[in-house]
Each structure stands twice: as structure tokens, then as C-alpha cells.
Amino acid sequence: MRMLGSALLVLVATAVPVVAVPDHPAECRIAENQLDHGAELPNVIKAIKAKQFNILVIGAGSSTLPGADGATKAYPARLQAVLAERLPGVTVNVSTDVKSGRTAPEALATLKSALASKPALVVWQAGTVDAMKSLELDSFNAALDKGVATVQRAGADVILINGQYSPRTESLIALSTYAENMRWVALRRGIPLLDRFNIMKVWAELGTFDFETPTKKLDIAERVHDCIGRLLGDLVVEGSKTVAPPGGGR
Amino acid sequence: MKAERDLRLDLFRGLALWLIFLDHIPSNSMSWITIRNYGFSDATEIFVFISGFTAAFVYGRAMRENGFMVGGVRVMRRAWQIYVAHVFLFAIYLAEIAYISQRFDNPLFTEEMGILDFLKQPDVTIIQALLLKFKPVNMDVLPLYIVLLGTFAPMLWLLLRSPSLALALSGLIYVLMWWFDWNFPAYPGGGWIFNPLAWQLLFVFGAWCALGGARRLDRWVHSWWVLGLAIAYVLFCFAITLTWHIPRLGGYVPQVIGDLIYPIDKTNLDVLRIAHFLSLAVITIWLVPRNAAWLKLPLFRPLILCGQNSLEIFCLGIFLAFAGHFIFTTISNRLGMHILVSVAGVSIMAAMAWFISWYKKIERRGPGARPPAARPGLAGGGA
Numbered sequence: 001m002r003m004l005g006s007a008l009l010v011l012v013a014t015a016v017p018v019v020a021v022p023d024h025p026a027e028c029r030i031a032e033n034q035l036d037h038g039a040e041l042p043n044v045i046k047a048i049k050a051k052q053f054n055i056l057v058i059g060a061g062s063s064t065l066p067g068a069d070g071a072t073k074a075y076p077a078r079l080q081a082v083l084a085e086r087l088p089g090v091t092v093n094v095s096t097d098v099k100s101g102r103t104a105p106e107a108l109a110t111l112k113s114a115l116a117s118k119p120a121l122v123v124w125q126a127g128t129v130d131a132m133k134s135l136e137l138d139s140f141n142a143a144l145d146k147g148v149a150t151v152q153r154a155g156a157d158v159i160l161i162n163g164q165y166s167p168r169t170e171s172l173i174a175l176s177t178y179a180e181n182m183r184w185v186a187l188r189r190g191i192p193l194l195d196r197f198n199i200m201k202v203w204a205e206l207g208t209f210d211f212e213t214p215t216k217k218l219d220i221a222e223r224v225h226d227c228i229g230r231l232l233g234d235l236v237v238e239g240s241k242t243v244a245p246p247g248g249g250r
Numbered sequence: 251m252k253a254e255r256d257l258r259l260d261l262f263r264g265l266a267l268w269l270i271f272l273d274h275i276p277s278n279s280m281s282w283i284t285i286r287n288y289g290f291s292d293a294t295e296i297f298v299f300i301s302g303f304t305a306a307f308v309y310g311r312a313m314r315e316n317g318f319m320v321g322g323v324r325v326m327r328r329a330w331q332i333y334v335a336h337v338f339l340f341a342i343y344l345a346e347i348a349y350i351s352q353r354f355d356n357p358l359f360t361e362e363m364g365i366l367d368f369l370k371q372p373d374v375t376i377i378q379a380l381l382l383k384f385k386p387v388n389m390d391v392l393p394l395y396i397v398l399l400g401t402f403a404p405m406l407w408l409l410l411r412s413p414s415l416a417l418a419l420s421g422l423i424y425v426l427m428w429w430f431d432w433n434f435p436a437y438p439g440g441g442w443i444f445n446p447l448a449w450q451l452l453f454v455f456g457a458w459c460a461l462g463g464a465r466r467l468d469r470w471v472h473s474w475w476v477l478g479l480a481i482a483y484v485l486f487c488f489a490i491t492l493t494w495h496i497p498r499l500g501g502y503v504p505q506v507i508g509d510l511i512y513p514i515d516k517t518n519l520d521v522l523r524i525a526h527f528l529s530l531a532v533i534t535i536w537l538v539p540r541n542a543a544w545l546k547l548p549l550f551r552p553l554i555l556c557g558q559n560s561l562e563i564f565c566l567g568i569f570l571a572f573a574g575h576f577i578f579t580t581i582s583n584r585l586g587m588h589i590l591v592s593v594a595g596v597s598i599m600a601a602m603a604w605f606i607s608w609y610k611k612i613e614r615r616g617p618g619a620r621p622p623a624a625r626p627g628l629a630g631g632g633a
Binding site for chain 1: 363366386443512580
């Protein structure tokens, strides 16, 4: 329950310096303390040194966009573009394993075969379909826990992404419950989480993006995915710096 | 036993109803003031505990004076009323989502909108809702309350005869529930968000306190040692919740503690939540003595009135939360509107509570008035 957090953020977001990356479009900016720069990503550091950085994005429907060129505008493709720019000399290759309507346990079932591409980093988006099917939180947690352990055993780092903030369906889907739960899993396993749910919520509260007006056009959707890709890029770049985080890093 | 109603119960139940309303409007910025942001337990614990307390107080007297059957039927009638209220709220909910499904489209939320597919099979969902298996988001408290009251008669019977045995039985159910992972089945999957087999413990504990248990705990509650422990624990919980709001602080929580406490299970009423609620209760009892003069101040009157008409105000609160969310999505979702909707909602709840109390008084005074002793539902303001 991070209501307090987002309420405070609304108040401070205008005053506090934003993430110190100058080239983001203004709309992507969020208050600095909302990005969790705690964890170091050792496998990413190794991959960047070796100049070959493979990333695998595992996700459900909100990790892609509808339409013929949906995949090229969605955040995995944006992540690749951003990292290619920010990591000169490194070959960045983002592959995706995205299937709409897939729960975390279902993603776990095919995880091993997806890892065959030997990624150094797995970005795992979950929490939307799980909430829609009101999966038991215990089995949701267990699936995430197992998945993270499997990825780490295969020699890769993990970043979790939670569900989208979707104001119109809020009274229908308990998205926030599952989003919060992913925070706990991330905390417990000491891995970074891109808190997409609360980031999008701050955007909605600040009026950065309008999620409420009905539209058939893809422009807002594409800009949101672009921002998510950039913020994800921030997490990766920050995690690849070997600086001891506060509290010794977990 | 000369039983005078404890105004603190009404006050804090009224407060819980307000907090539940604020928490139930999705993404309401004003909900940052509610207690769930500062510790492990939230308004639900207060509501369930006080409901157990007043249920025992009101129906216990009915059962003692008029026998098991009369008392039992009265409890069941209350459970039925709550069931009807729940179905009514479900109808409002259906209206809201039917509207959204026709008016809303955004390719960003293609997957989320899939949830509306359930409208395509009303034959299943409506029946599941009537069976209390399908429960929309934030409509989980009433079904819990229905089950707690619907099964309360035998428990109350036992509580009147052997309070300690009844409490022990309730604790045993709680332990077995954790041991065997028991829960009521839900639709489309999983179990109830508020597992009745877990939450009954707090309800029965409240009832136990009402039937003399509170006096037996007096010595403990008023010891400095217990107070110190309670304050320390509440501070600890506050420190932990702070790390949820400010991710960077997460690094300062030692791994051992994180492993030990997470996840804090709301569904099954985690022991850490019970402990937090009890600590708050101990501190409250210290701060607010039973007959504190300020309880009668007009300032607290709206809260007390809401607490005294809890079912009506609870349902109204759920309805207002729907309406508030509707306003957020169709008119404005900015901070100013959040404040406006929250203040207006609480004011409407208070006004309605005043109106209901006023009418009850008129009705009691009216021609052919029955002696209030035979009508505990009114005298006690319901359970």
C-alpha cells in the first residue's frame, strides 16, 4: 500500500530533482526515489565487459502493443534502442517471450526453454493476468520465487516489472495487490523492481498522461512504452555500476 | 450486569468505516492518512473486532434473556440483512462495469479490458456472486461478515457458557487453518480475500472481550510493561512500512527480518497483523479511558453516529466509493478532486447516520412503542 508514497510524490515531484539522465523526454521523468537503484547486477556487468549483452523479456499482454508494428514500439524494443545508445561498443540484443493472457505460474512452466538463449538479464513482467484470474497470492509468490531462483541459477540477473496502472478497471481487478506483492518478492530476493504500477499512477495524478479518455489511437500507449523502456534502461545502467548502495545492498 | 454502551466502540467503529471508505476508492490520494500506511493492520481489524464485541453484547443479552432459539434467529436475521445489502451492492457494481465496458477503449489496456469478458457469461458470474464465491474488488468485507454472523449462534452459545473454551476453539480453528491451508473457495479461482476461518479469531476475541474477557485482561492492559511493548512494536511496524513507501530504505531492513516477516498475509490474518492491532488497542485504551468526557463532544458525534449505524453506513460507504471512483474516471483524477470526493463522502455518511438515528428515535417514541429491551437491534444500534 504505497498510497502515502504516491501522495507525497505528487507533492514533491515538481520540486525534487528528477532522475539524473538528461536525455529523457520531460514526460518520462519521475521523482528520483521512485526508481529503486539498490541492487547491483553482476551478470550484466560481466556481459557489458564482454561487449555482448543479451536480454530476455518475459511478459504478458502489457509487454507488447496491438497492431502490426506493435512489438517494435513496445518497451522491450525501446529498451534495446536506449541501451544500444547508452552502452556504446556493446552489442545489445533484446529477445522477448511475450504472450497475452499468461499468468506467472504459466510463464514459469516455459521459463527453462526460454533461457536457452543464454541471457545475462531477464526482465520479468507479471501481475496483470494473475490479478484478473485472482490467483492465490501464495502461488503467485511461489511462482515468482521459483522463477527468480531458476534464472539466477542459469547465470542471469532478474528485474521484475509489475502490472500497469489501469484506472478504468481498478474496481474490477485488484492490480495494486499483486503489484505490491511483487515489491515484497523483489525486496526479499534483493532484486530490482520497476514499479510500473506506481510510476504510471504518478503520471496519471500529475496529468502527464491521460489514461482515462477513451481512444483508439496508439500515441499515448507508444509514449508510455517508450518511457517504460527508458526507465528500465536506467535501472540496467545503474545496476551495472559497481557502487555500494545504502545498507550494503541486498 | 449493568451494561452501558461503551461510546469508544461506536467512535472507533465509525472511524473504521470512514477509513474503509477512503481506502475503497481506488487510487484515492486521501487514503494516505489511513492507518494501513503506518503499520501492518488496517481498518478491517478494527471493524471485525468491534463487530464481534457488539454482536456478543447485543445478541448475548437476547440469548440470555430469551433463550438460544430467539437469540440465534436474531443473529441469523442480521446475517440475512447483510446478505441482501451485499446483493444490492453487487447490482450497483454490475451497472458500473456494464457502463465502463461500453464507453472505454484504449489500446494500452487491451489486456486489462479482457476482464470485462465475464459480462459475456452472466449465467455463471451472477450465480457465483449469489453464492458469495464471485466477489468484486473491495466487496470482500460483507461476505466475511455474513459468514461470521451466520455461524455465530452456536459460538455465542458456547461463549455464554464457557468463554475460555470458546476462545480456545476459535484459536484452534485459526491454527488448523494455517496448518492445512483451509479457505473458502472463490470464483474464478483461489480463495476468499478475507479467509473467514482466520478472521473469525478476531471476531470471537471481540465477543469474548464483550462477555467479561475485557475485565480479565484489565490487569495486563494496564501494566506499564505491556504498554511499553505495544509502543515498541507499533514503532517497529511503522519503520517497516516506511520502507514500502520509500524503496531506498528497503536496503536498511536486515535480510533476516525481511525473511522472517514477509509476506504479511492479510487473507489469513497474519499473526503480525493481530499483534499490531492488539498493540494499537492497548495504546488506545490508555489514551482514551472508558468515560472520557471528550467522547461526548459534538466534534466526535458524527463518528459515533456512524459507528452506531454500522451496516447502513458501511453499505453507503461502498456505494460512495463506487461513485467516487466513477467521478475520478469520468470528471477529474487530480488531487483537488480526491480531497473533494473524500470530504463529501465522509460528510454524506455522517449526515445519513444522523438521519437514521433521528428516525430511530422517532420510531421508538411513536404510538404503540415496544419496550426497548425487546429490541436490542435498535438499542444497541445493531451489531
